[in-house]
Amino acid sequence: MNKSLQFEHPVENLTSPLQQSFTLPCGLTIPNRIAKAGMSEQLGDRHGSPTVELEQLYAAWARGGAGLFITGNVMVDHHYFVEPRNAVLESDRFLAAYKLWAKAVHAHGGKIIMQINHPGRVAVLPLLKRPVAPSAVGLDLPAMNIIRVPRAMTEAEILEQIQRFATTAALAVQAGFDGVQVHAAHGYLISQFLSPLANIRTDGWGGSPEKRRRLLIETVRAVRQAIGPNKALSVKLNSADFQKGGLSQQESMDIALALEAEGIDLLEISGGNYESPAQLGYTPGKQTERDAYFLDYAEQLRRQSKMPLMLTGGLRKVDVMNRIVSDGVVDLVGMARPFAMQPNLAKQLFAGQSVNEPPQIPAIGYKPVDAYLQLAWHAAQFRRISSGRDPKPLGGLIRTVLAFGPRMGFNILTQH
């Protein structure tokens, strides 16, 4: 870090809106407004326990001064994984390792919320098992799901998954996490239930907006019951699916208001899914505005809601971050990818530095492969940061594939 920048504008920086603390309704005080959004670290062991590498990654990030750390998605069910080497929390078997993970952040003054998730129809593992989903509707992506069209969940399976979210949440707070975030975005199980394209059920869990959101609302209730009123309950929600016939912005706004009525502590706003990855900036028909992808939605929601809001996706300009926090549009600014290149991001921004230009990550134009390249590229950075090395851009397609491809293959084959 450039030391001279650190002391250039000390008076201005001390009063920067991003440096003010913020207290959630549950009583949790976050020391500043910068949050690291969830990024799947793929640093669990083959049984789903957090590893020392994961703990060290978070210690490095926490030294970087952000106020809140939302973990990459932790699975609620060891039968279904988003990626190999996801952490899984469904019993007290790995609790000691989870405690170390939370402690790594607390030791540096940050707060940590565990994101909990079920992949539904996009489960990567087990490779040869049919994934479960609201309905037997595969992904609308060429060559995907030829052999992996999901099967519709029974009601008993839906109720079991709600219970699993609650169990994982209870264990998370037992391990010392400051709360949990229910992942209801990006096309995973709960987001699939919200989508009129993926959920074509005609029972009590689909068919109307209220029934499609029932899984989310019942999960939130069960999770609150499990963690009590003094731990943070957050939800990550799509502002829209950015697909014709998918979750619309209006319906998402109604869901957000329903979540406010449930008394959640923090809504993280995102958007998109595997078919339309708006969360990474690929928004159809909106290719010019690259900063703060979902800001319009946040502004609209803020007019109707007082609930704490975190905005994530393409936030890069510090003046925009300062403005939206000081105007009260959002309470926390979320960033994900910049933390892979700037582990000390918060300290750097407080010292007057900016978010670096995004690195070039190889892409071939076919979404599933590009998503894999993003994952591989970032996973390689997480390993570097965790072992005390500086992040280093990987040049070219071949290098990116080689940096993680063999490991990913090995991980898939050996995951328990």
Ligand SMILES: Cc1cc2nc3c(=O)[nH]c(=O)nc-3n(C[C@H](O)[C@H](O)[C@H](O)COP(=O)(O)O)c2cc1C
């Ligand atoms: C490698 C990688 C892994 C991700 N894993 C998760 C995840 O586990 N949970 C989640 O909610 N979002 C995940 N995301 C999405 C980010 O949280 C965030 O919504 C997105 O990257 C946009 O924010 P950004 O522009 O600041 O990167 C991931 C993104 C990347 C690049």
